[in-house]
Amino acid sequence: TQTKSGSDSSGGSSSGPVKVGLVTKTDTNPYFVKLRESAKAAAEAKGATLIAVAGKFDGDNEGQVAAIENLVQQGVKGILITPSNSTGILGALKQAKDKGVLVIALDTETDPKDAVDATYATNNVTAGELQGKYVKASLGQTAPKVLLMDGTPGGTVDQQRHRGFLQGMGLKDGDPAILGAAPTNGDQNKAQAAMENLLQRNASINAVYTINEPAARGAVAALAAKGLSGKVAVGSIDGGCQGVADVKAGKYLATVMQFPKKMAEQGVDAVVAFGKDGTKPSGFQDTGAQLITDKPLPGLDSKDSTWGAQNCWG
Amino acid sequence: MTSPAAAPETSPATTPALQARGLVKRYGRVTAIDGADFDLYAGEVLAVVGDNGAGKSSLIKALSGALIPDEGRILLDGQETRFHSPLEARQAGIETVHQTLALAPAMDIATNLFLGRELRRSGPVGSLFRLLDQASMRRQAQEQLDALGIETVQHIGQIVETLSGGQRQAVAVARAAMFGSRMVIMDEPTAALGVKESRQVLDLIRRIRDRGMPVVLISHDMPQVFELADRIHVHRLGRRVAVVRPADATMSQVVSLMTGALRIGDEGAPPDVTDQPAPRIS
Amino acid sequence: MTSPAAAPETSPATTPALQARGLVKRYGRVTAIDGADFDLYAGEVLAVVGDNGAGKSSLIKALSGALIPDEGRILLDGQETRFHSPLEARQAGIETVHQTLALAPAMDIATNLFLGRELRRSGPVGSLFRLLDQASMRRQAQEQLDALGIETVQHIGQIVETLSGGQRQAVAVARAAMFGSRMVIMDEPTAALGVKESRQVLDLIRRIRDRGMPVVLISHDMPQVFELADRIHVHRLGRRVAVVRPADATMSQVVSLMTGALRIGDEGAPPDVTDQPAPRIS
Amino acid sequence: MATRTEARAADTDSGGALGLRNRTTDAFLHNPALGPLGALIIAVIVFSATTSTFLTVDNLSLVVQQSLVVATLALGQTLIVLTGGIDLANAAIMVLGTMLFARLVTEGTVPVLALLVGFGVCALLGAVSGGLVTWLNLPPFIVTLGMLTVILAIGRLYSQGNSWPVTDSLLGVLGQGGYLFGQLRVTHGMTLAVVMFAIAWYALTKTAWGRHVYALGNDPEAARLTGIHVGRTRFSVYLIAGVIYAFAAWQALGRIPNADPNAFQTGNLDSITAVVIGGTSLFGGRGSVIGTVVGALIVAVLRSGLTQAGIDSLYQDVATGVLVIAAVAFDQLARRRSR
Amino acid sequence: MATRTEARAADTDSGGALGLRNRTTDAFLHNPALGPLGALIIAVIVFSATTSTFLTVDNLSLVVQQSLVVATLALGQTLIVLTGGIDLANAAIMVLGTMLFARLVTEGTVPVLALLVGFGVCALLGAVSGGLVTWLNLPPFIVTLGMLTVILAIGRLYSQGNSWPVTDSLLGVLGQGGYLFGQLRVTHGMTLAVVMFAIAWYALTKTAWGRHVYALGNDPEAARLTGIHVGRTRFSVYLIAGVIYAFAAWQALGRIPNADPNAFQTGNLDSITAVVIGGTSLFGGRGSVIGTVVGALIVAVLRSGLTQAGIDSLYQDVATGVLVIAAVAFDQLARRRSR
Ligand SMILES: Nc1ncnc2c1ncn2[C@@H]1O[C@H](COP(=O)(O)OP(=O)(O)OP(=O)(O)O)[C@@H](O)[C@H]1O
Ligand SMILES: Nc1ncnc2c1ncn2[C@@H]1O[C@H](COP(=O)(O)OP(=O)(O)OP(=O)(O)O)[C@@H](O)[C@H]1O
Ligand SMILES: [Mg+2]
């Protein structure tokens, strides 16, 4: 299905600056905002133009597909995408590839992985697992009594982190050690209300999993109101600067840092390189997940909050 | 008369086309129908008169299924009936012009005239594809309006909410006149009509009666009532207080009955003719 | 008469209280006002008559700010005026009973009567906290309804949409009667009213006139018009075709003028009295 | 008769300029979709002039494809809004439909049977909303909000966190299609949408049922008094809307061959937006399905055009917000002009 | 006069049982909030009976605190819905307010000044919506949808991906509070909410302005013809709503001392839900702010009670959906009974 507009416009654009498309899951999550800022900065540094588009909510396959199509029409050299649903957008990605556009997944893998040319991502299962291991270790011999502050029901990242955490804790879904779970949509307000309600029911807990740092803050506020500050092991994931500050302030024990800046820079570099000489990157590149805590525990590689503050993403 | 449990008192002479006994309808503190009786005989024009708020509209709403009374019985040709909706009354052949007109404001005249009784094209386009026969609906609508003398309507596709008050009322009357098959009830059908148009409606009512169909006419216009009615049902405070024949009574007597200044049985009151069949017009 | 650009023809004798020249209002294909003129003099009752759809309501809507004419001029006491909203007309002292009544259906009678002109408590609770004086509004509302002879309204707190047609109309008339300060325009104020209630409204109109305030009365009831009016403005196809005095004309002549069977100047037509001041009633 | 002719004469002799004005007035009054259409055309012209990539057959086809699912949802929504209702559950019903289709086929059901089951369930869910609105007389907003919550949860329980890729050719057939004039890609989904809108237009304007739908939204009490089958008509609208959502589900699988419980979370609002931009009143009784198509296209055109213009999504949001208001304002001004 | 008394007599002599029935009827017709209140009470009783943790002063205080922000948003929403409008942008305005408060203070502005700026901006945004609705005569749905999109985008541009923790005591003061009877925690936010609802109730029922608001929603054309300042009243409602949203922003910071551009994404729908459950008609002109409080509480009670009952979140959603419909159905049945 060779059509004119695809090859024409990408050919035409090779004269001007390289156009890079970035498709994030949403515009709302600060994490993606940082991702796009980094990408923008990287593009500027390389003399490329970045067009950033996003879905409307986590899981907006339709929005991402439309974004990909519109970017291809626009004549971008390559698309960086944090795929909303690992399989939902494969068709659009394939069409983009067929039209000679370089496609790189950021942050989240596609399934199958070779639907994109390359992937620069955090392994969310690993990130969840790090949180789980740390929380388990901090409990020592005490039998865990856990509450789970999940994200959006059914979200990919949500499930991966959840699964990872339970692996790290050595638990399974349905284990009696899990005293409750609630979706928070990663929203502090929802997390706080959910935690309050769960605590009303049963306050004898000693560990909390949180999908991200806003959820952790909500959970911690509810715990504090119940007088449980410091008595419950709370972990989180993200590595935003506020999260690192929270760890430093002792609001929760640890967070697992991601590196969106790295992903963005590598992604932009790859597209620019492809635009120059057609070299395609390939494979999965884990951009890493780093446990940040001021109470290091033996057997777990961690950095302290000072390091975290220097490397946090927003 | 206050007791809704009174024994059925069907007239032995002729069975009324429509009869009601002991109807009651309360709205919180307000009692709109308070044990009302009603008799309509075949082939007559029955005028229903009464003060504002006497409960005339409520009564005919109960008779036409628009309102479900709390108590009381309704008999159609002697058979006890319960209308659960205006649709059921209409299917029984009772056509009503409501005081509120019951028109769909954003739709045009022809559509409103045929609302709920649309004509379909003949042949498979009609039966299978349910295609409306707009042309003939428009034509018939135009004819009907012309027959009522409404000549200022500039096109039959005009939206009803843009019509003048009288034009709107004419549409509602035209509709009832077109479709009544057993009886027609008209709640103040000429209130907004001009001199000529009112005349036409009165003629129309006569023509309907002459076809043997009874007509209930609610009106505040005494000359009109006396000109047209075979019997006059006087309503007051939610119930029937008298039925008189125009020939037996004067306008001022009827007005006195309406306001309660006079009661049936009082000296100077006209004779009550409840439950006596109207003279047949043939 | 078709030319809206006709020179201003203010009568030298008396300046009309309200005057209009060459008003035009078109709605797409329909022309509701087609170069209409209008004159109302101080202290008179001016009846406006015409067929359904002649454009009477449209005319008075233009005069009361409810509708902005496409063309033409309106003069209030000889001063050219433009009302951009009904509010402006009301502030100029023109009170109107619209044919549609303009009541808020879900609100009660007293509230509707005082809508836009609520009474506040005296003292700081009123001026500072803007507390309404519900008690006195209810009392005055009750008085006003009683004055119109509407006695079946069972309590003044009844919601307007649950009122009978006549009761609703009475509320609208009562409102205009209470607040008119310069002139009162009534569009078919007695259409839904009973015999007694109509009488009271006619008395009310007389009383208003006797206070020196002019009244415009739209009505289809010829006896009523001839009984009450000082002059009769005949409207037809969107414009004024004649102004006659009841004394100079018969009902059938006026009806013929309305329907176009007769024209001013024809043999047998009554004399046109346009622009002649009405006799002062004192 | 003489009188009427006279009256008409008064109109016609008002002359050329006025005649034209009156004719445009009439057009605007009788075709509520004209205003939105004008806005759409302006948007297309502006984007064609300012970007080199917008006005290509390829892109135009894409824009239409992008609008299909929302347009189909909005078709059902239009029916319901015309009766004075609102449907917040439409996208949720559709998403459940996609999951039924996909999961059943994945688990070995014959595709045709899976389609039937999916259509049946969507229709049933529409009927439940309709039944509650019609016979318990509950506000549509609350009923469909409750349905939304329930159906989303059921969808997630049913999916157990999975999404279901679709490989079956029947389920994906609406994304397939051929080329017209060798260039313009026309998918079966587009064809289906055209057919559905045509049928809906026909049913609404050329059959008694359609008139009853309008009458119901116009003045429910008047509709009842005239003796329309009020309950039956209202119920039928929700039922039919349910079926239409099933078609939307099929369309969605044609576009994205993957059934995901989290997709189309803003589908309800998007569809209402298309309906309202298309000139249909949320108070019921006034509007048209043609307007709805135009409304759905306006949104897709804005999104595509702004991306072609290289505008960042945050600024795109600002622009979209402003332009959507502007589109409706344009419609209003056109109407006011003609009053 | 005789006539009227007579008519009344006919009513009273209809006897005891009927008298009672008529009195309940009247109560239901005149207090649209009674139905929802019944539903709330039933929900509280059921949860108190089935769980041991629901009926504790501690938990009841929590439930109220959880409902505060949505209740305040819903207060502004009620005003707008009463005029026949709808506000989809309310939560977005509020969130922008929280960010202004928090960021300005973080950057060194005096807290009082930051509050003033935040209130000013919220009022301004309300005024923009109001102006478009009032003077361009645009549908509120579209105007506030456009505003929503624009304000969300502005908020994100302004925040640049950050959220702003609040440490200042003035900004967080509404989350503070004391204990009543030594047990029941009453925050300043609760007190403020009570005061605001009381003022709104007073303004809507005891002042001319309130009557005009109702009249406007009831029948805009009648309101215009009676000579109400239609434009001014409508505009004032949106403006005041904007100010109320600023209060909601302050409430939000009291509960969660962190200004996050992504918070309260469903705040608009949640507030409309509270309004509608509270018995206010989306067609305008009928309803009350008391109903709205009850509506907001019902939602919070359901969520808390279901959690106390140990129900999983997905099943909670199912139950919430069903119960919300049931609450409104209860109201309807009570009304029908009394008809
Ligand atoms: N839904 C309702 N709720 C409360 N009261 C009502 C309701 N409907 C009617 N009423 C009252 O019932 C009484 C009878 O009303 P109805 O409309 O039957 O009077 P009517 O005789 O038709 O008067 P009119 O001549 O003015 O049309 C009135 O006092 C009216 O206020
Ligand atoms: N908004 C509108 N759009 C189109 N036509 C209109 C509109 N308003 C009025 N008309 C038309 O203008 C003409 C005059 O209407 P108007 O209401 O002024 O008549 P009227 O003299 O008051 O009649 P009636 O005695 O029946 O009340 C009618 O033919 C009517 O259909
Ligand atoms: Mg009546």
Ligand SMILES: [Mg+2]
């Ligand atoms: Mg009129």
